Amino acid sequence: MCSVTLRPALPADLDALSALEQRCFDSDRLSRRSFKKWIKRQHDGLIVxxxxxxxxxxxxLVLLQPGTRLARLYSIAVDPSRRGQKLGEQLMDAAEDYAHEERRLYLRLEVRKDNAxxxxxxxxxxxxxFGLTPDYYEDHEDALRYQKRLHYQPADAARLHLPWVQQSTPFTCGPACLLMALAALKKQTPNTTEELLLxxxxxxxxMTAGHGGCHPMGLAIAAKQRGLSAAVWSNQKGALFVDSVRDPDKKAVICALHEHFVKTCRQESIAVHYQDFTxxxxxxxxSNGKIVLVLISTWRLDGRKAPHWVAISGSDEECFYIHDPDPGEDQAPLDCQHVPITREKFEQMRKYGQAKLRTAVVLGA
Incomplete structure (x- = not known):
């Protein structure tokens, strides 16, 4: 066992960290700028x-995903001269302890497929x-994705069968989620043109600003026309998304489209349940093999009170797992897949606007 002191990185460690990275890796290295950023933030998850x-x-280096109970072991390195002294296990202990102290339920990581x-x-x-990402590393090697439950392993683990799709615009979260459902239920290959058409x-x-978002009935109609079964749940019966729109002309347009969606759902025999989806x-x-799209407020994810569609990829007794189609600026796509959200926090997230809108679209084959 290597005798070392484990502590958060300090500004004085920057040169040594950069040199260590050069000794340990031939490619996919963290930059000096990245180390400097995490040290400057006094990120306790950068453990030396x-x-x-x-x-x-x-x-x-352990990163915490805001608004979730997920941590990610972003990188780990041991000086070549110190290998064989179980230093890797000591660092893993420290990484898991840090994630656990930060109340994360899972620690995830990626590893080269050839790193036995x-x-x-x-x-x-x-x-x-729980997953494989092809062509992940600079030399095109695949990455295997692993995770560990830090508290306990539930008997009913999350189902991880739903493909993930990244939205290609700031306003197509709903269509990206619908593409996930089509990929899972119809084996349809996602593409940007279809996303925009949806x-x-x-x-x-x-909407309050920028391009309009997707109405749950609109998503259900688009899904039905592509061969899926669809049902809508909403705790509001009137027009949605109007409480924060001040312009009366814009409100009139939103109301007109709402009535059109209501009429079309009736014509297409799409069930609309005016009650909360619990x-x-x-x-x-x-459990019945359905894919559920849920509207959330992004406040607890990124501090913005914006409506945002996510797809549910599974559940267990403590968490719901979401596919978030929008990685944003600070997250990698891998951080947005099967994200564990505690049931209590999910209840808080799935309310939007002053009227506390709760709505979901349930899709089947």
Whole structure:
């Protein structure tokens, strides 16, 4: 066992971290600028291993995803001269302890498919394989995705069968989620043109600012026309998204489109339930193989009070798992897939606007 002190990185560690990164990796290196950013933020998840001789022997970098119970082991490195001394396990202990102290339920990581030693270490520590990302590294090697439940492993683990689709514009979260459902239920390959066509069919045209978002009935109609079964749940019966729109002309347009969607749902025999879609309903839909799209407020994710569609990829007794189609500026796509949200926090997230709109679209084959 290597005798080291594990502590958060300090500004004085920047040169040593950069040099260590050069010694440890031939490609996919973290830049000096990245290390400087995390040190400047006083990010306690950048953990260094310091020897009694004040040398840096390794580090682990854990990132926390805002608004979720998910942590990600973004990078871990051990100086080549220190390998074989179980320093990697010490750093993993520190990474898991940090994520646990920050009340994260899962720690996730990616590892090269050809890195047998690291894979053996992770599996020995209880990490479970849950995905593969082709062509992930600079040399085109695939990445295996592992995760570990930091508190306990529930009997009813999340179902991780739903493909993830990234929205290509700031306003097509709903269509991107519908493309996920079409990929899962109809094996349809997602594409940007279809995403934009779906938005054109389902949009309310106006929102508080920018392009209009998608109406739940609009999404249900678009899904039905592409061969899926669809049902809508809404705790409001009148026009949606009008409470924060001041312009009377814009309100008139939103109301007109709402009435059109109501009429079309009636014509297409799409069930519209004017009641809340509860956690029990969501669990039942998932167990029956349905894909559920839910409107949330992004306040607890990024501090903005914007309406945003996400797809539910699974559930267990403590969490719902979401596919968020929008990585934003600070997140990697991998951080937006199967994101664990505690049931309590999810209840808080799935209310939008002053009227506390709760709405969902339930899709089946």
């Amino acid at each position: 291993a310091e020897t009694p001789e004040r040398e840096l022997a390794g580090y682990a 030693g690291a894979i053996a270490l992770y599996e020995k520590r209880g990490y479970r394989l 938005w054109r069919e389902a949009t309310t045209i106006f 956690a029990t309903d969501l669990d039942r839909a998932i």
